[in-house]
Amino acid sequence: MENKFISENYFDLLIPNVSVGTLNPNIVVTRVNNTYSIFHLPYEDINRCDFSGIGYNNIPKCFILESTFVLEATGVKRVQSNPNLALMGTGVLIGIIDSGINYLHPAFLFNDNTSRITSIWDQTVNPTDPPATDQEEFPYGTIYTKEDINRALEQPYPLEVVPTDDPIGHGTAIAGIAGGSADRANDFSGVAPLAEFVIVKLKQAKNITKDFLSIPSDVICYQETDVMMGAKYVEKVAQQLNRPLALCIALGSNQGSHDGLGALSSYLNDLSELPKTCVTISAGNQGNTRRHYSRMIRSVEEYIEVEFNVAVNDKKFFIEIWTEPILRISLDIISPSGERIENLTPRFGETTLYTFVFEPTKLCVKNVPTVPITGDQLIWIRFEDAQSGLWRFRIHNIDRANAEVNAWLPAGSTITNDTYFIQSDTYTTITTPGDVVSPITISSYDTLTGGISVFSSKGYTRVSEIKPDLVAPGTELTAPGSTNGYVNVSGTGAAAAVNTGIVALLFEWA
Template structure:
């Protein structure tokens, strides 16, 4: 079995400059221009393997960010204008997600042939592996059409979307119109590229104390999916928009991670746009923030643990020059005593009066961004109120953030008692140049309560824009139509708008050098802003996306 598919190997992210030191021929998988994966044997997962290997070398875990808005964003106005009539023709749109129901009418032309240009299914190993990649199966438009015209399509192209999330996101972005269902994707003439992610390795879930049955995906596979989409755009010499409707609460929320850096690079290239969801963590009480300015230089805070959450991880991020210790006490007040920062030590604590085991990594600096990281991992958690004390060894003012896992990695019964809704944008939404989209309800113009809020931990302005994300009509499995809600849906909606701009700029030759970042700034300049708000702000970003307003401004230049 390939090591990238084998649970007996960790997939560790390393810099490409280190590859010659480790390369033995089959233990390296190229990721992108900056990083590769090193496949390291593992017999039994020891939580303290994270300590022997750096925190930032383990791929983060991502969860989906979603569960009739065309008029509100000016889309239909632009499509009706005979001088614009932008439907995405000539542009590729890529969805890196849970797959696609390719048999759905939303992804077919009127003659029954497919609008999907290619699919890379990372979970199927029986087909042709894409060029320059090492696993999965690639299916071309010709193969999909042959399958659609056969009696048993899945016998020829055995890719499905049992989750349905990818199908919904792809349809919002580029679905074929269906008048009876009052449905249309934003760019129904764009060609679709689909990357179906394989689920995260169990050894990675074990390292981060994620329950075995939790649906999540690993960062490295998402990066490979984005690179695949980029390779398809290069092959066909077509502009590309990538939609990422997945998010992670891991990392420093500062846009400095592996996936953030790769997306940041791509969006500065001509003809490449990337839209990412802001996340749905705004009202889940999974973020805590404290700033202590006066003695005594410590802060006490509390974590409520629900009865269904037996294991979880939690991160505390500080800022230099503070050096923080952490003390964790159980509901019956047994304590670990203060754990002080080190370079790579991993400490295990067990209690006398309950079965909870805690692993503490207090890294004096995390290698990616240089800030202190305290990683706490709990197993056999007892429910109740857990108490944490963070103290600065330097006896001076300090500030820190703490985050719990995103999505369904924990239940809504586990949360911080004195939580903070800000700085809750999930990765990769904190990167500098990608377009980070939050969601609003277009029926009453209110932000969705669950929409994550900015800014980033280092003060960068995010989200960029707000888009409709409440009960958008979408394709669901089995040829049916339903609705999808969340920032993932809003990101798909906005990705379609980016595709319209790239069609106007590149396909029609109005501005052939247009980069994704250029598109983002144009959309920001054309956004609708309420007179009652100050912009940018950490809830709406620069305002509500409106592509018609953008083209009105371009026409006046």
């Protein structure tokens, strides 16, 4: 039977558990937590433009990695060396949901060369005859126990026994910064060098998910559904071992309402309120990318104009425009060649598909009047075969009401740096799920200059919640690499890893 979690024929959707009873009883759903479940819809049944009745919140977001290829500044070394404290993270579990881990690296071994990793769920390894362990709760990928990993470490070719690795290196770096073993020869130590790890290696987002979201197929990103399943696994392991859990999420997305109310955001919020559990999330690296636009439209203004440049290589992408309160709008769209769409007035809930005459661009405009949970209005604009150059949107205020308009382009490598808003706003650039209330959201500062890192996203959230909560070193940190050496990494993901290690020390002390 085809595994729908990995099949490119089925689109993964998030649905509230209260809606499960309304589905056909023959449809199989996988419960994630007390609020959400995942079910799978044949992709051939979906219209990419109007969603075919799918709600915006049912669509999984795609998350990008938030670090790219120090302890004195945080005071950690004083805590480690103080004989009355000597905190190293002993007894604490660090959870990493990311691109995997190089479990062979000395940074993840005890002095006796046994592994500090309690288990790895590799979502990418799908053997023909998968082991029965947890297969009902986690119906794809392969789970490797501590015993499996230690047995592999005794073999001359360990990857033949436990075939999981991290060719990207991001997850390895994040885990190493948070809790890598001390290596005096290379002047390296993680923040909590005696903590243990539970690792989830995320599978890449399905090509059909990327296609639906107009993301190029070669972009590295991860589905919200898989991240949520990863959080479920980490939570379960921590409960089974009865260990305090410091969970690090070094991922982010510009999709969503930026108010902390998405499916993954809600789940991480709930986890943060459990005893002995703390979630740290990176704030994002969108501070200097020019991918956020913000403007108040006044009742006396007929329209506002949004200008943005599209790079030659960015042929498909989307823009999300969020308004509060709900507005009736009319759009004028002016292409780089001067071709105009005037008085485009999508009614509430309506989708409009427009093809230009003198250039290949296709536009899909969907007006969602009230997105579930947030209650706010979303105007979703999808570009296909986008013409490069300067585009202009005029948003006409039909109701002549005072309203706030926020727009976001996709984050990270989803598009190139040459696609951006002309009058961009560096504030309200915290990526989802870093905009959620209860977890700790971490931005980055540069220990060399003493200032906030130029790439670091800034608050507030779209609903004026104070985020980020703290800053941590996030520029040019030493971390374990995907081979047995060390690399330098920067980003709010690296800063979040520092904070995750500090949380592990606090848990040990408590």
